[in-house]
Amino acid sequence: MRAAITPAVGSPFLVTEVQLAAPIGREVLIEVKASGLCHSDLGVAEVDRGFPMPALLGHEIAGVVLEVGPDVREFAVGDVVVASPITSCGQCDSCLRGERYRCRRPEEIRRRPEEGARITLDGAPVAQFIGIGGFAERALVHENNIVKIPAGIPFEVAALLGCGVVTGAGAAINSARVRPGDTVAVIGCGGVGLNVIQGAALAGARRIIAIDLQQGKLDMARDFGATDLVDASSTDPVEAVRELTGGGVTHAFEVIGLKQTAEQSVAMLEKGGTAYLIGVQRPGTTLELLLFEDITANQKGVRAVAMGSTNLKVDIPMYAELYLQGRFKLDELVSQTISLDEINEGYEALKRGGVARSVITSF
Numbered sequence: 001m002r003a004a005i006t007p008a009v010g011s012p013f014l015v016t017e018v019q020l021a022a023p024i025g026r027e028v029l030i031e032v033k034a035s036g037l038c039h040s041d042l043g044v045a046e047v048d049r050g051f052p053m054p055a056l057l058g059h060e061i062a063g064v065v066l067e068v069g070p071d072v073r074e075f076a077v078g079d080v081v082v083a084s085p086i087t088s089c090g091q092c093d094s095c096l097r098g099e100r101y102r103c104r105r106p107e108e109i110r111r112r113p114e115e116g117a118r119i120t121l122d123g124a125p126v127a128q129f130i131g132i133g134g135f136a137e138r139a140l141v142h143e144n145n146i147v148k149i150p151a152g153i154p155f156e157v158a159a160l161l162g163c164g165v166v167t168g169a170g171a172a173i174n175s176a177r178v179r180p181g182d183t184v185a186v187i188g189c190g191g192v193g194l195n196v197i198q199g200a201a202l203a204g205a206r207r208i209i210a211i212d213l214q215q216g217k218l219d220m221a222r223d224f225g226a227t228d229l230v231d232a233s234s235t236d237p238v239e240a241v242r243e244l245t246g247g248g249v250t251h252a253f254e255v256i257g258l259k260q261t262a263e264q265s266v267a268m269l270e271k272g273g274t275a276y277l278i279g280v281q282r283p284g285t286t287l288e289l290l291l292f293e294d295i296t297a298n299q300k301g302v303r304a305v306a307m308g309s310t311n312l313k314v315d316i317p318m319y320a321e322l323y324l325q326g327r328f329k330l331d332e333l334v335s336q337t338i339s340l341d342e343i344n345e346g347y348e349a350l351k352r353g354g355v356a357r358s359v360i361t362s363f
Helices: 039-046 155-162 164-175 191-203 215-223 237-245 259-267 291-296 312-324 340-352
Strands: 002-005 014-017 027-036 061-068 080-083 119-121 138-142 146-148 183-187 207-212 228-231 249-254 269-277 301-304 334-339 357-362
Touching: 002 340, 014 340, 027 080, 027 155, 039 340, 061 138, 061 155, 080 155, 146 312, 155 164, 155 312, 155 334, 155 357, 164 191, 164 249, 164 312, 183 191, 183 237, 183 259, 191 207, 191 215, 191 249, 207 215, 207 237, 215 228, 228 237, 237 249, 237 259, 249 259, 259 269, 259 291, 334 340, 340 357
Parallel strands: 183 207, 183 249, 207 228, 249 269, 269 301, 334 357
Antiparallel strands: 002 014, 027 061, 027 138, 027 357, 061 080, 080 146
């Protein structure tokens, strides 16, 4: 099959032919219809985070089941599915509590060495990013990584349900448990940040303050439910949030992955508020916080969030249903559709800003 692999850290994506194994056990073979360009993939491609290379990245896909392994329980050929990087064994204490995002034994659904690699290039194994490897014509995944969705959702928007949507909306609804009357600040209004905003709006937040450097993203934030916009290129965002709220917000979400903005998220909290760190920081990054003067004295919390504390088997179908009811925005998240051969140009557009999501729909 054709795939866009990452040969080494810092290398551009290379579209080439790779070999894909047949499904065994509980594996499902998917014909990929859409694959979103998420910033997390770019982070692995450009920064050495210890992930083996060469690698097949891409983890935000929608498609149709082509074949199933002999032990598959949930899926059949022809099912429309979304894949998610929330990897869970299904048997540990966390999984049994419905906290799949905290699975203690994610390696249980990977292939064992004697079973051979799922993906190879000229006979050599290609690492499959988070068990999916979605920048390709097909994906071979464990059934715990996928979920069926209702018919009628375009593939290019369905793909976003697997990561960007659940990471953002889930952070507001599941991780922070935003309640009616709460106040919210969101630093970074790309694809994930927009979903934090609409998740907070869906949960009934009284005030939702969107913060970004680009006016185009702030305009989109308004459409997704932001009540106030802060242009951080010309305004101190911490002071702006304090002024707008009379002291700070209940919940602050950092969606960029920078030391400065992470510290700002803590600084803009009201007494008793919590900052949620969603953006992926570079390895070795440290935060400088005045523990007594700011954190302890003001009863503030700082929490890292993974995948919006999502149970993919429950939450993804819920967001899909809300979309079909017209109560949840997905179409507006897709800035452009591209071909697999345009993946490098798609990521250049993401780095420049001004796009929520580019989605590969032609392979």
